[in-house]
Amino acid sequence: MKLKLKELRKTLYIFATEKTIGFTLISIFLGLVVGAIFLAAAGFNPFQAYWVMLLGVFSKPSYISYTIIRATPLILTGLSIAFAFKTGLFNIGAEGQFIIGSVAATAAGYFLHLPLLIHIPVVIISAVLAAGIWGGIAGYFKAKFGVHEVISTIMLNWIALYFQNFLIYTKGFQKPGGETSYSIQPTANMMILKTWKQSEAGREWLLQHPFWKDLLRTPMNWGFVIAILMAILVWFILNKTALGYRLRAVGFNKFAAEYGGINVNKNMIISMFIAGALAGLAGALQVVGVSHKVTLIAAMEGYGFDGIAVALIANSNALGCILAGLLFGALKYGGTKIQMFPVKAPSEVINIVIGSIVFFISIPKLIKVILTRKNKKEGTK
Amino acid sequence: MGYENVTQSLTKVIEMKNITKKFGDFVANDSVNLDVFKGKVHALLGENGAGKSTLMNILYGLYSPTSGEILINGKKVDITNPNIAIEHGIGMVHQHFMLIKPFTVAQNIILGREPISKLSVLNMKKALKDVKEISERYGLYVDPNAKIEDISVGMQQRVEILKALYRGAEILILDEPTAVLTPQEIIELIQIIKNLTKEGKSIILISHKLKEIIDAADFCLIIRRGKHIDTVVVSETDEEGLASKMVGREVSFVVAKDHKEAGEEIFSIKDLIVKDNRDIIAVNKLNLSIKKGEILGLAGIDGNGQTELLEAITGLRKVESGKIMINGEDITNNTPFQVISKKISHIPEDRQKRGLVLEFDISENTILENYYKEPFAKKGILQYNNIQVYAKELIDKFDVRPREESKMARTLSGGNQQKVIIAREVSNNPDLLIAAQPTRGLDVGAIEFVHKSLIEQRNKNKAVFLISFELDEIMNVSDRIAVIYEGKIVGIVDAKDAEIETLGLMMAGGGNK
Numbered sequence: 006m007k008l009k010l011k012e013l014r015k016t017l018y019i020f021a022t023e024k025t026i027g028f029t030l031i032s033i034f035l036g037l038v039v040g041a042i043f044l045a046a047a048g049f050n051p052f053q054a055y056w057v058m059l060l061g062v063f064s065k066p067s068y069i070s071y072t073i074i075r076a077t078p079l080i081l082t083g084l085s086i087a088f089a090f091k092t093g094l095f096n097i098g099a100e101g102q103f104i105i106g107s108v109a110a111t112a113a114g115y116f117l118h119l120p121l122l123i124h125i126p127v128v129i130i131s132a133v134l135a136a137g138i139w140g141g142i143a144g145y146f147k148a149k150f151g152v153h154e155v156i157s158t159i160m161l162n163w164i165a166l167y168f169q170n171f172l173i174y175t176k177g178f179q180k181p182g183g184e185t186s187y188s189i190q191p192t193a194n195m196m197i198l199k200t201w202k203q204s205e206a207g208r209e210w211l212l213q214h215p216f217w218k219d220l221l222r223t224p225m226n227w228g229f230v231i232a233i234l235m236a237i238l239v240w241f242i243l244n245k246t247a248l249g250y251r252l253r254a255v256g257f258n259k260f261a262a263e264y265g266g267i268n269v270n271k272n273m274i275i276s277m278f279i280a281g282a283l284a285g286l287a288g289a290l291q292v293v294g295v296s297h298k299v300t301l302i303a304a305m306e307g308y309g310f311d312g313i314a315v316a317l318i319a320n321s322n323a324l325g326c327i328l329a330g331l332l333f334g335a336l337k338y339g340g341t342k343i344q345m346f347p348v349k350a351p352s353e354v355i356n357i358v359i360g361s362i363v364f365f366i367s368i369p370k371l372i373k374v375i376l377t378r379k380n381k382k383e384g385t386k
Numbered sequence: 387m388g389y390e391n392v393t394q395s396l397t398k399v400i401e402m403k404n405i406t407k408k409f410g411d412f413v414a415n416d417s418v419n420l421d422v423f424k425g426k427v428h429a430l431l432g433e434n435g436a437g438k439s440t441l442m443n444i445l446y447g448l449y450s451p452t453s454g455e456i457l458i459n460g461k462k463v464d465i466t467n468p469n470i471a472i473e474h475g476i477g478m479v480h481q482h483f484m485l486i487k488p489f490t491v492a493q494n495i496i497l498g499r500e501p502i503s504k505l506s507v508l509n510m511k512k513a514l515k516d517v518k519e520i521s522e523r524y525g526l527y528v529d530p531n532a533k534i535e536d537i538s539v540g541m542q543q544r545v546e547i548l549k550a551l552y553r554g555a556e557i558l559i560l561d562e563p564t565a566v567l568t569p570q571e572i573i574e575l576i577q578i579i580k581n582l583t584k585e586g587k588s589i590i591l592i593s594h595k596l597k598e599i600i601d602a603a604d605f606c607l608i609i610r611r612g613k614h615i616d617t618v619v620v621s622e623t624d625e626e627g628l629a630s631k632m633v634g635r636e637v638s639f640v641v642a643k644d645h646k647e648a649g650e651e652i653f654s655i656k657d658l659i660v661k662d663n664r665d666i667i668a669v670n671k672l673n674l675s676i677k678k679g680e681i682l683g684l685a686g687i688d689g690n691g692q693t694e695l696l697e698a699i700t701g702l703r704k705v706e707s708g709k710i711m712i713n714g715e716d717i718t719n720n721t722p723f724q725v726i727s728k729k730i731s732h733i734p735e736d737r738q739k740r741g742l743v744l745e746f747d748i749s750e751n752t753i754l755e756n757y758y759k760e761p762f763a764k765k766g767i768l769q770y771n772n773i774q775v776y777a778k779e780l781i782d783k784f785d786v787r788p789r790e791e792s793k794m795a796r797t798l799s800g801g802n803q804q805k806v807i808i809a810r811e812v813s814n815n816p817d818l819l820i821a822a823q824p825t826r827g828l829d830v831g832a833i834e835f836v837h838k839s840l841i842e843q844r845n846k847n848k849a850v851f852l853i854s855f856e857l858d859e860i861m862n863v864s865d866r867i868a869v870i871y872e873g874k875i876v877g878i879v880d881a882k883d884a885e886i887e888t889l890g891l892m893m894a895g896g897g898n899k
C-alpha cells in the first residue's frame with residue numbers, strides 16, 4: 006500500500022513538474038486564438054463560429070455520438086503511433102495499416118459466413134493480424150536491412166492504398182456498378198441494436214422516446230468501448246509487463262538493451278507488429294461499425310496522419326490518447342458545422358484551427374523530443 | 387601559512403557565495419562558497435554525489451541556484467544560461483563530451499562563433515588559422531581537419547578545451563577531465579593546465595584522483611554531501627589529508643588481500659581474432675585463461691584491442707575465428723543473452739551508452755538482465771514491489787546516493803550511476819565477472835568498496851577479469867597480470883612480482899614472452 010502511494014506521488018510529481026496537462030491546455034487555447042484570428046480575417050465572426058461548433062458537438066445526443074464515432078479510429082491510430090514512439094520508432098505507416106485493416110475486415114466480413122457472435126471477433130482478429138504483419142514488415146526491414154521505418158512505412162502506405170483500389174476493381178469483391186466493395190454480412194455488423202432499430206416495434210418505441218431516437222440515428226457501435234479498452238491495455242503492457250519493459254528499454258537505449266541480453270531486432274519487429282495491429286483495429290472497427298465496406302480512395306484519408314497529431318497531443322501517453330482523440334474528433338465533427346448556415350465558413354478555416362492547435366502543441370514538443378534525442382546521443386549529464 | 391594568508395595578494399575572478407541548490411526536497415548544494423583566483427587552479431573534491439557537478443552547472447548557467455550569489459571580477463552577475471557564462475569568460479568541459487561527431491575538429495571549435503567574410507560566407511581559412519594559433523599557444527596540438535569520430539578521447543577533450551578558449555574563456559571548468567584519459571594523456575593534460583595558468587587563465591578542476599590534485603591544483607574546496615567542509619592550500623597537505631577531509635574518516639588506499647590458491651581453469655580464450663569498426667584486426671590470435679578464485683588484470687594502453695576483446699566475449703561483437711570457453715562450454719559468437727545465461731557478468735566501459743537506460747529509474751536499471759525472471763516478473767507481469775525491495779537492498783549495500791530507488795538514472799551523479807551498474811553486475815553472482823574500468827569516476831571511498839567487492843568475489847572462488855588503464859589498480863587488486871599490446875597478450879606476470887617499469891615496457895610493445 007505504501008509503495009502504491011509512493012508510485013502515485015511520483016506520477017503526480019512528474020505531472021506537476023513537466024506541466025504536461027497545463028502546457029497542453031495552453032496550446033489548445035492558443036490554437037483556438039489563432040484560428041479565431043483567421044476566421045476574423047476571412048470575414049467571419051469567430052465567437053459565433055466557435056459557439057456553433059460547441060453546439061454542433063454537444064447540443065444533441067446524436068452529435069455527441071457522431072463525435073465519439075469520429076474519435077474512435079483516431080484514438081486507435083494515435084495509440085499505434087504513441088506505442089511505437091515509446092519504443093523508439095516513428096510509425097508513419099498507421100495510414101497504410103489502417104487501410105490493410107479495413108480491407109481485411111471487409112474481406113473477412115463478406116466472404117466468411119459465420120454465426121453472429123463469432124463473426125465479428127473473427128473479422129477483427131483477421132484485420133488485426135493482417136495489419137500487424139503489414140507493420141511488422143517495416144520492423145523487419147529495419148531489423149534486417151537497416152531501412153529506416155519512416156521511409157519503409159511511407160512506401161507501405163502507398164502500396165496499401167493501391168492494393169485497396171485494385172481489390173475494389175476485382176471481380177467478386179467489387180459490388181457491380183459501384184466503386185465500392187460488397188458490404189459485409191449482417192453477422193459481422195457491430196452497430197448497436199441495428200435490426201431492432203429498423204423493426205416495427207423498435208420504430209414505434211423510438212417514436213415515443215426522442216432522446217433515444219436521436220441517439221440511435223447514428224451508427225453507434227461498440228468501437229469506442231474497444232478503443233478505451235485498448236488504451237488501457239497498451240498502458241498496461243508498456244508499464245506493467247516484462248514485454249513492455251523490454252520494448253521501452255530498446256526504445257530508450259538500444260545499446261544498453263542489447264548489452265542486457267535483450268534482442269533488439271526482434272523487439273523492433275514486435276513493436277511494429279503491435280503498432281500495425283492497433284492501426285488495423287481502427288480500420289476494422291470503422292468497417293464493422295460504420296462503413297461496412299471499403300470504397301475507392303483517391304488519396305490518403307488521413308486517419309494515420311491525424312493519429313500522429315493525436316499521439317503528440319497526448320504526449321505519447323496511452324490514456325492521454327483517449328482525450329486527445331476525442332478532442333480531435335470534436336474539432337473535426339464540430340468543424341463541419343461551421344461550414345453550414347449560419348456561419349458558412351469554408352472547411353479550410355477549420356483545418357487552420359486544427360492545424361494551429363497541433364502546431365502550438367507539437368512545436369515545443371518536437372523541440373523537446375529533438376533535445377532529448379540529442380541528449381541521448383551525446384550523453385549529457 | 388593558511389588559506390587566508392596565501393590568497394591575500396591574489397586577484398579574485400569568481401566568488402560564489404552561499405550557493406544552495408535544491409532538487410525538490412533534496413539539497414545538492416548547501417550554502418557552498420567558492421573563490422577562484424586569476425592564474426590559479428582551484429580543485430573541487432568530494433564524494434560521488436557531493437554536488438560538484440551541480441555547483442559547476444550553476445556557475446555555467448545550466449542550473450539556477452535556489453539561493454546565493456555569484457560575483458565575477460567583483461561584480462554581481464545573474465547567469466541564467468550558458469551564453470551569459472560564455473560572455474563572462476567562463477568555459478566548461480563536461481564530464482561527458484558534447485561534440486558533433488561527423489564534423490571536423492576545426493568545425494567543432496568554431497561552432498556558434500564562425501568567422502565570416504563578406505557576403506556572410508564562412509571563412510574557413512581564417513577559422514583554421516585561428517584554431518592553429520590557439521592550439522600552438524597553449525600546447526594543445528590537434529589535427530584541425532580530422533573528424534571527431536576518428537580521434538581518441540584524449541584528443542576530443544583537447545577539442546573541448548580549444549572550443550572554450552576560442553570563445554574567449556578566461557576561467558575554465560574541467561569536470562573530471564582525467565576520468566577518461568590514459569596515464570600518458572593525464573600527464574599531458576596537467577602540462578596543458580600549467581600552460582594555461584601561466585597565460586593568466588584560471589582553472590576549476592574536478593577530480594577524484596588525489597594525486598592529480600596534489601600535482602596540478604593550488605587550492606582545493608572540499609564538499610561533503612552538499613556541505614562546504616573546507617578550502618585548503620594544496621601545498622600544505624597530502625593525499626591522506628585530503629582523503630580524510632573528504633570522506634570524514636581514514637581511507638585505506640590499498641585493500642587488504644589474503645593469499646589465495648587459485649582453483650581450476652574456468653574461462654579460456656584460444657587464438658581469438660576480432661575486427662574493429664573499421665574492419666581492421668584489433669584482437670590478433672589472443673590467448674588467455676582465468677582460474678576459479680583469481681583476479682586476472684589486463685594492463686595495456688587504450689586502443690590495443692581491449693574494447694573489442696570484451697565485446698567479443700560478451701556477444702556484442704562478432705568473432706572472426708578462435709574459441710571462447712566457460713565452464714567447458716563453447717560460447718564463441720553467442721548472443722549477449724546466451725552469454726549472460728552462462729553466468730558471465732560485465733561492468734561495461736561506457737556506462738551511459740551500455741550500462742544504463744538513463745530514462746529508467748534506479749530500480750528498473752537494477753533488473754536489466756533479470757526483468758523477466760521471478761521474483762521480478764510473474765507470468766510476464768512485472769512485480770514492482772519485489773523490484774523495489776531488491777533495488778533498496780542494492781542501494782543500501784553499495785551506498786548509492788541518494789537512497790531513492792525511484793530516482794531516474796539520468797539525475798544521478800556520474801559516480802552513483804557507476805555504482806548502480808556495479809551493484810547490479812556483482813549481485814548477479816556470476817562465475818566470471820568482467821570489470822572494465824570499474825572505478826572510473828568513483829571517489830576514493832567508493833573505489834575502496836569496489837576493490838573489496840572484486841576481492842570478495844574472488845574469495846568466493848569466482849573468477850574476475852579486471853581491465854583498467856590504472857596500473858595502480860591493476861597491481862593492487864589482481865592476482866595475475868596480463869599485458870595486451872596490439873591485440874595480443876605479450877606477457878603474463880604474477881602480481882606479487884610485478885614491477886611498474888617492466889609492465890610499462892611490455893605495454894609499449896617491449897614484452898619478452
Ligand SMILES: Nc1ncnc2c1ncn2[C@@H]1O[C@H](COP(=O)(O)OP(=O)(O)OP(=O)(O)O)[C@@H](O)[C@H]1O
Nearest residue numbers: 409414434435436437438439440797798799800801
Ligand atoms: N537534475 C537533477 N534532478 C534531481 N537530482 C539531481 C539532479 N542533478 C543532480 N542531482 C542530485 O544532486 C546530487 C549531486 O550531484 P552531482 O552530479 O553534482 O554530484 P557530483 O559531486 O558531481 O558527483 P560525481 O563525483 O559522482 O560526479 C546527486 O545526489 C544527484 O543525484
Ligand SMILES: [Mg+2]
Nearest residue numbers: 438439799800
Ligand atoms: Mg560529477
